[in-house]
Amino acid sequence: MTSGDELIKREWLSPQFVSGILLAVFFGVALFFRIAIPYDQVFRGDTIKFTTADAYHYMRLVDSLAHNFPSIIPFDPYLSYPQVFDLGSQNLFVFLLSGIAWLIGLGSPTQHTVDIIGAYFPAIMGALTVFPVFFIGKALFNRWAGVIAAGLIAVYPGEFMGRTALGFADRDGLQVLFTALTMLFLILAIKSARQRQLSFSHLRNRDWAVITGPLAYSLLAGIFLGLYLLTWTGAFLFLIVIFVYFIIQYIVSHLRQENNDYLGFTGTIIFLIALVMFLPASRNELFLGPLLVALLIPPVLSGISRMMVKKRMKPAYYLLVLVGFGIAGLIIFQVVNPSLLKSILGYLVRNFVQPAQELTTAENAPILFPFGEFSLELIWLQFTTSVFLSLISLGVLTYLTIKKREAEKTLLLVWSLILLVFTLAMRRFAVFLAVNVALLTGYLSWLALRYAIPKQKAVAPSNAEKKMKGKRVKSSSVQKTGASAGKKLVRPGLALAVIFFVVFFPNIGYAINDAGQAYFASSDAWGESLSWLRDNSPEPFGNPDFYYEYYKMPFEYPRTAYAVLSWWDYGYEIIRTGHRLPNTNPGGGARGEAGRFFTSQDETFAGEIADLLNSRYVIVDDKMVTGMFHAMATYAGSSYAEFFDYYYVRQNNAVVRVVAYYPEYYRSLAVRLYAFDGARVVPKSTFVISYRHETFQDGSRYKVIENTESFSSYEDAAAYIQRQPSGNYRIVGNDPFISPVPLEALEDYRLIYSAKSDPFQSEAGTIPRVKIFEYAK
Numbered sequence: 001m002t003s004g005d006e007l008i009k010r011e012w013l014s015p016q017f018v019s020g021i022l023l024a025v026f027f028g029v030a031l032f033f034r035i036a037i038p039y040d041q042v043f044r045g046d047t048i049k050f051t052t053a054d055a056y057h058y059m060r061l062v063d064s065l066a067h068n069f070p071s072i073i074p075f076d077p078y079l080s081y082p083q084v085f086d087l088g089s090q091n092l093f094v095f096l097l098s099g100i101a102w103l104i105g106l107g108s109p110t111q112h113t114v115d116i117i118g119a120y121f122p123a124i125m126g127a128l129t130v131f132p133v134f135f136i137g138k139a140l141f142n143r144w145a146g147v148i149a150a151g152l153i154a155v156y157p158g159e160f161m162g163r164t165a166l167g168f169a170d171r172d173g174l175q176v177l178f179t180a181l182t183m184l185f186l187i188l189a190i191k192s193a194r195q196r197q198l199s200f201s202h203l204r205n206r207d208w209a210v211i212t213g214p215l216a217y218s219l220l221a222g223i224f225l226g227l228y229l230l231t232w233t234g235a236f237l238f239l240i241v242i243f244v245y246f247i248i249q250y251i252v253s254h255l256r257q258e259n260n261d262y263l264g265f266t267g268t269i270i271f272l273i274a275l276v277m278f279l280p281a282s283r284n285e286l287f288l289g290p291l292l293v294a295l296l297i298p299p300v301l302s303g304i305s306r307m308m309v310k311k312r313m314k315p316a317y318y319l320l321v322l323v324g325f326g327i328a329g330l331i332i333f334q335v336v337n338p339s340l341l342k343s344i345l346g347y348l349v350r351n352f353v354q355p356a357q358e359l360t361t362a363e364n365a366p367i368l369f370p371f372g373e374f375s376l377e378l379i380w381l382q383f384t385t386s387v388f389l390s391l392i393s394l395g396v397l398t399y400l401t402i403k404k405r406e407a408e409k410t411l412l413l414v415w416s417l418i419l420l421v422f423t424l425a426m427r428r429f430a431v432f433l434a435v436n437v438a439l440l441t442g443y444l445s446w447l448a449l450r451y452a453i454p455k456q457k458a459v460a461p462s463n464a465e466k467k468m469k470g471k472r473v474k475s476s477s478v479q480k481t482g483a484s485a486g487k488k489l490v491r492p493g494l495a496l497a498v499i500f501f502v503v504f505f506p507n508i509g510y511a512i513n514d515a516g517q518a519y520f521a522s523s524d525a526w527g528e529s530l531s532w533l534r535d536n537s538p539e540p541f542g543n544p545d546f547y548y549e550y551y552k553m554p555f556e557y558p559r560t561a562y563a564v565l566s567w568w569d570y571g572y573e574i575i576r577t578g579h580r581l582p583n584t585n586p587g588g589g590a591r592g593e594a595g596r597f598f599t600s601q602d603e604t605f606a607g608e609i610a611d612l613l614n615s616r617y618v619i620v621d622d623k624m625v626t627g628m629f630h631a632m633a634t635y636a637g638s639s640y641a642e643f644f645d646y647y648y649v650r651q652n653n654a655v656v657r658v659v660a661y662y663p664e665y666y667r668s669l670a671v672r673l674y675a676f677d678g679a680r681v682v683p684k685s686t687f688v689i690s691y692r693h694e695t696f697q698d699g700s701r702y703k704v705i706e707n708t709e710s711f712s713s714y715e716d717a718a719a720y721i722q723r724q725p726s727g728n729y730r731i732v733g734n735d736p737f738i739s740p741v742p743l744e745a746l747e748d749y750r751l752i753y754s755a756k757s758d759p760f761q762s763e764a765g766t767i768p769r770v771k772i773f774e775y776a777k
Helices: 015-036 053-068 092-104 111-128 130-140 143-155 158-163 172-195 200-204 208-229 233-255 261-278 285-310 317-336 338-350 377-383 386-404 407-425 427-452 463-468 475-517 524-536 544-548 568-576 591-599 603-613 629-635 663-667 669-674 714-722
Strands: 563-565 615-621 644-651 654-661 686-695 701-711 729-732 749-754 760-762 765-767 770-775
Touching: 015 111, 015 130, 015 143, 015 475, 053 092, 053 111, 053 544, 053 568, 092 111, 092 172, 111 130, 111 158, 111 172, 130 143, 130 172, 130 407, 130 427, 143 427, 143 475, 158 172, 158 377, 158 427, 158 475, 172 208, 172 233, 172 261, 172 407, 172 427, 200 208, 200 261, 208 233, 208 261, 233 261, 233 285, 233 317, 233 407, 261 285, 285 317, 285 338, 317 338, 377 386, 377 427, 386 407, 386 427, 386 475, 407 427, 427 475, 524 568, 524 615, 524 749, 524 770, 563 603, 568 615, 591 603, 591 629, 591 669, 603 615, 615 669, 654 701, 654 729, 663 669, 669 770, 686 714, 701 714, 714 729
Parallel strands: 563 615, 644 701
Antiparallel strands: 615 770, 644 654, 686 701, 686 729, 749 770, 760 765
């Protein structure tokens, strides 16, 4: 009986009953956070608004599959204009949503049905993760560690909460659920096989009493791994976790001269099942290669181990032999298929070393360096106090695992450390790390509870107690017993209170905020504008129902096809809501060309890009000239510092950072379109700043504004700078929507629509949040 169980002794209040009630409560809490809190952000009258750009891509595929079920389009002509690309085969997420919609809609689901299912699905997946987390904690530690971990995963803020909330119709919630289930059954398979001392002799003798449990768990682990591989191309990074674990555990078992046959049994079954499931869906060597290598590892390592034992070779040589086999394998791989090896290694590198352009996307940034500088703020916002508690737990668990030699706990260590590395390299992996942090924190919390709850010693009844058996006990004795029981509950009660306020409470406020904000949802103005564009612009394929058709190869775009040019964040929404062809999208496209177009200082140069891309319409919004502008500059091959920069100025006895906008910013096509509608601009005044360079303690330099001069015309300001002896003078603006420089009218762009809903408020006045221009040279 565990320490937690000692508090619960009555049959009607058994540990199983209490933990079941708590799990149901945590599941309900998880649903409440993910559905009730963000409900008004997603359901806006008759409209259902998705809260991430990628959701519009998946829902577009769901639209198509729901109308052509069970045939999914092999390519999407809306996605990659003017080229055609294979969509790939890992679309289990799309099949699940479409299949549910198809069944509920009796083979003909409405758009509203499809949208509702897409909105609720991620929230349900996120809430369901409570259950495998509990059972993992129970299998590794005990029931109460699992209960605490389940409660934590229900309320963790950050990536996990945001990516499993209502309206976030992306694969993340399903992926976390599949990985948790895979690891649950892998842990159970390893644990049961190790405890039963499963060996190959049991297989030869068909000893089903020993084989059945590990076999069932291994099959289930393989099934969920296969489902995960069919959900996401990046799922092969998760193979690294299992792959590395088996190698480490083989080495540990061989050095300790322990039986490792159970590793070969479980590993082979898991990878074989996953391969069998994945093979019909894809013949892509980039993904099949690692899966085949993973399948070979367990039998090869088992064979090497058995051979060395048979020849009585020193166990220490095992590691050297494995290194030799690994090097030989890489050499053979390089000789047989060098291009495949290069592709696999490149795929791994791309997921850890991001180019400058990709780092402009928040989810791709290192979690400790979100803006290029070290900060604990972002990782704190993911897990709050669990950041530190899980690291302590990791140290404790490492020590105890080495001491007790439990293979399933080694799996948790390897799993946690690799995901920690992934998350340090790229913030988006925090959604997976949440499971590990919850388990580690739950384990440490249970250790604290165990030490807080006094252990009851079994004492033989005295003669007097035996005589009292069956007789009425005096009320004073009952009172003493009650008082004693009350005292025994004080320490556990205090421990539970401390755990709640230290472990749970810090997460709740952040979780409510993250669930209710819908940070990545586009404004209502975008939906309004794209609906207008769909109804008031020519059909690029001549038929509005073409959006729902099943497309076949070979395919050629008709002469009527044209593109819509905006920044890539809005590409998927342009497809799904506007039924139009964007030049770029979150998955790729002409990002560099779009960046050069919107930051262009010359209308002629911008027109050449628009002609090259066959862009007929241009859409701009407030974010493109504020928060997204640095990304456009980066993709254009320049830097934000060419358009604006950060300065420090003394205000009210304090030094604050301000943004100074350069003439190049106002001359960019994006600003000329959005802020000034492409019209001629004559500034009322122009500012000139003088500044000096200073140095921070870390050696980095910064600029401090010494003085600001105001001039009635741009020409007077430019003449003033020419007369200065030093070069530390610049013409700047302090408002992104009030130009300090004259601008000529644009000739080839005509404003045809301005969004009416949700206008943008600036010091220059109220500005429509989204504007559509027709490009007609």
